[in-house]
Amino acid sequence: MADFVDRRYAAVRSLAAESLITAEQPVVGIIDTEAVETQIEALSWAFSSIPDTIHLVACKAVTLVPLLRFLADRGMGVEVASPGEFAMAEAAGFPPERIVLDSPAKTVPEIRHCLTVGAAVNIDSYQELARIEELRAEIDTRSVIGVRVNPVVGSGSIGEMSTATTTTKFGIPLIDEESRQALVDTIVARPWITQLHVHSGSQGVGLDLAAEGISRIVSLAESVTEGAGFQQITRIDIGGGLSVNFGSDEITPTFHTYAEVLERAVPELFSGRYTVLTEFGRSLLAKAGSIATRIEYTKNVGQRAFAIGHAGAQTATRTVFMPQAWPLRVSAFHADGTPSRNPNRIQDLAGPCCFSGDMIGREFVIPGLDPGDIALIHDTGAYYFSTPFAYNALPRIPVYAYTSDGSTAKFTCIRRQQTVAELLAEAGEDVRL
Ligand SMILES: Cc1ncc(COP(=O)(O)O)c(C=O)c1O
Structure with a gap:
């Protein structure tokens, strides 16, 4: 039986191979x-x-x-x-x-x-x-x-x-x-x-x-x-x-x-x-789950290196609002889902929301993230998928359950990404005042 970490590596590789993390769906929850x-x-x-x-x-x-x-x-x-x-x-x-x-x-x-x-x-x-x-x-x-x-x-x-x-x-x-x-x-x-x-x-x-x-x-x-x-x-x-x-x-x-x-x-x-x-x-449940986000951009602000991804307060709400109480670990992968071979860099991982505090964490020492890479945020199987925060009309993130033999993973979608049509309907698209 493949161990937990091997299964997780396989899951990130398979996410990339099966195009389950894309520009259209840039953040995904997975649960083993x-x-x-x-x-x-x-x-x-x-x-x-x-x-x-x-x-x-x-x-x-x-x-x-x-x-x-x-x-x-x-x-x-x-x-x-x-x-x-x-x-x-x-x-x-x-x-x-x-x-x-x-x-x-x-x-x-x-x-x-x-x-x-x-x-x-x-x-x-x-x-x-x-x-x-x-x-x-x-x-x-x-x-x-x-x-x-x-x-x-x-x-x-x-x-x-x-x-x-x-x-x-x-x-x-x-x-x-x-x-x-x-x-x-x-x-x-x-x-x-x-x-x-x-x-x-x-x-x-x-x-x-x-x-x-x-x-x-x-x-x-x-x-x-x-x-x-x-x-x-x-x-x-x-x-x-x-x-x-x-x-x-x-x-x-x-x-x-x-x-x-x-x-x-x-x-x-x-x-x-x-x-x-x-x-x-x-x-x-916590240790069974992870959030995978594509890195959209990187930038330097003075000495500080930012990687900007798509997981933020909409799914990591507690971590964003109370970072000291809810710190999370992050690992870096290339776009094909293989573990990053880039040299380590000190970098901050930011989310997509329009407020400065929308940070998954600061000063991670992990392989340098480049645009298109995948950052995996660990231990998010409890509360992170069940506690969405509807800021910026960001959709609820999709969640896939997986099983794995340690080399590939088989996914079942247990919640699809909220669609723009659903967001509009919730926002009262049909109502005239
Ligand atoms: C009444 C009650 N039971 C169980 C739980 C689950 O707690 P935990 O996820 O820390 O095990 C909670 C969490 O808020 C709770 O309020």
Whole structure:
């Protein structure tokens, strides 16, 4: 079996050979399905000592139905956070019992649909709890009802990605003993609440901090057991949030390392008393994906060398707006998709958008990029294809899934490039004022 890096080299060669990266389609996302499969296996193996698990993928990381279907077919569930994501989950064929709805702003129609089809839901606030209580009286539902708890363990290294602080909008917070007891009493009074959920944040949340958050909700579950006189909470949803190493091809930390940390910090999770749900996104998918962009021009500005390509804020939105938090690696290829043999140069890689900050990164030390060359931006399989930014009316980039024997790659288009006609229609072409 060809290794991951060989498959990626083969994919760039085949992109060029099959004219999938051209002047008309100068930026392309690619995703290695074998790498995704390897991560699914790593995830289920890491948690295999827990008798009952449901591994969900966070839909927001991958809003592409063919890929979601690929995950559904391999036994995964899905965590969704909007009506659009819910519809994608259903279109991809996830059975309702493997769908979990999380969102801080669920509308009545959204909750009604969730309860009607029997997907699980994590309540995010006391007001939502009251809404669900009313709707349950009306709908005969099979849905598992959970509560998202903010364990208030503090922030990881990216404040905007941290959700277990005193300043986050997510979940019902355990601010002090009083708020904790109020939540226990609320749950005990409603035996239909059987699941607790925590997600302390994404990228930048350390393993120990995440484990501490999970430990606090497991202890909350045990307080509910004491209050109820029986084990009311039977499912613990530990969220996602395992960080990705964007600095090299190494997968670190691994799911296995995370599971080991959890087993030490929260042994009850592994006791068999709970069904354990996970909701990983980035750690499942990031390393499987890359963005290939043609270099259109190069120029020097004083001492600074720029290569200007077609991947910018429209697809690498977080990297462009928060470069320190989301740095990406880049490799250089000739136009025929072979690794560049040019001498190394220090250069900045810019995107196509009309604002100065539209940079993939600065001062890359890579083989000098020339017009027509291909720059490959690594580790973009999660969030980069699902989070387009519609600036400058740039089209959503096309995405191809690939398999490879290490010498060539076979592509399946899973999202074509948005057409100019579609852009015009979205822009209200038909409307006259
Ligand atoms: C509730 C919830 N679960 C899971 C995830 C997935 O996180 P990650 O992609 O870091 O694994 C997120 C991400 O925002 C989330 O909000």
